[in-house]
Amino acid sequence: MANAQKLNLHQVPSYQRLGSYSLPRMARMWSTSGVIWGAGAGIAVLYLLSVTPIVKNRLLVKVPVLGRYYEDDTPASDKPF
Numbered sequence: 001m002a003n004a005q006k007l008n009l010h011q012v013p014s015y016q017r018l019g020s021y022s023l024p025r026m027a028r029m030w031s032t033s034g035v036i037w038g039a040g041a042g043i044a045v046l047y048l049l050s051v052t053p054i055v056k057n058r059l060l061v062k063v064p065v066l067g068r069y070y071e072d073d074t075p076a077s078d079k080p081f
Contacts, residue, residue, distance in 0.1 A: 056072075
């Protein structure tokens with residue numbers, strides 16, 4: 001008890017609420033950050049996988065503005081496989 005008075009500590013009852021943490025408020029608070037990190041991770045994955053034929057042919061060629069950049073105009077005689 002002497003240490004508690006010395007450090008100006010007080011006992012908190014176990015039933016007292018320590019903050020106003022509610023699920024809708026926390027979800028609203030973290031949703032913006034989650035969307036930004038998710039978009040950044042998605043862009044990074046697309047950038048890293050853009051050299052693979054599956055991602056290039058099935059996804060990136062179909063993007064309206066960037067599709068022409070990812071089209072393969074190499075003649076069949078120059079492709080090794």
